[in-house]
Amino acid sequence: MYERFIDDRKCEFSIASGKENAVSAIRILEQDNFAGVLAIVDADFCRLEGSLPSSSNLLLTDEHDLEMMLIKSLALDKLLSERGSEYKINKFGQDIRLTLLERGTRIGYLRWVSWKANISLKFEGLSFSKFIDKSTLVIDTGQLIKTVKDNSRKSGLKEQDIQKSIETLEKTAPDSWQLCCGHDIICILSIGLSKVWGSWNTNEVKPDTLERELRLAYEDSYFHSTQLYQLIQQWEINNKPYQVLSPGN
Template structure:
């Protein structure tokens, strides 16, 4: 099964494939990322290999680099690495422009395409006029605080659990405003960390925040999509919950993401530079293909 794929097994698979295949191997950290990449790469010249998580992707790349296996590139989510000042020590490891692949999709015109499919233009115009904020900003405003809580948990080893949160407990369905203390309480309860003081957590988050932090690097894409789902039900749409489940929205954003959108990113330029330094290996498909 995919979860049992170890870095050694992935490296061995690529070594074996190399005996028959002379193209590039692109290692990704997850299945959903792999699906995005399969629409962006030249599939004749680049094989996308899913490592199943970030650590395995990096470890498999390290094994192959030590074996001097050429033509292997890994692309992983930046997560909080840039905010922590961590940089890749190998040119064969690249990171997303922002927190993760989902935030890259949300920053692109793919979001407008999804809003056009599920949203209400009248509701959207009314909301943006009343708040003075566009839809991406309305997602970012609550999302960034959640991101800081995630980052704080990692930095302080709090082991907070964010899986299966009910976002409606702390996100206003009409305005998308965040109740910060309801968020903290919900995450505490979800994590069975009743020992943590909510006021102290709030202060620690405020201390962690800095104006120099790019909010798209702080926010987790999944959180933003959860907020988007809520918004499409009431704030700027009239969908029912099942119509805009996060798994559906994530799929629609992937399908709406065009090669021309990707060509405007820093990651695209970094891959072009990698191709130039690793000829004859190629990764990207042309925009016209």
């Protein structure tokens, strides 16, 4: 999505295919005194861990990842106005964005535990229906842990120990926008639009489809209001004559 805001006449845009690749590239280029290079990566748990980048050429997303920036913006409201059922949303009677955040923290804590303990839990390809109530979107934490453990083929892990680790992290009361993974939130949104907030067939509101629609709904003005945008502007000031943003941005 970033390429929409970049002046391709003055800035060459490359996808690093992974955060570690981007960080490594910046490190190598800085060692070689290569000027005018900038990388943008997902914050992930950096802010929660207090491990912010030391390089001024490495910027983080405002929230946990780019998808969370989309969810926080009015792009979500635009999607809901198109995809959601006004009757069902009114009947639900709760703020959908806050509901998504609250549900998503269950998975966010487990991801954080995996990251901190370096136990490499596998979240790709999860069947959310195994641990989420489609009528309320409430997540069964115990079933979530079991599902992820099975998906990761980590039979030696003790679910009780993981639960205790989650409870320890809960006491820190982290910022949900830094904790939740955007992909998880969009998966929950997908389930919600098939029953709680809409009546779509699950194939019509697949997570990949919704993510694409959120990106399309994300307006330039939303990006202009982010800290990331301001940091890119400051980078341009500090690194003249190099330019990243297009004139319209």
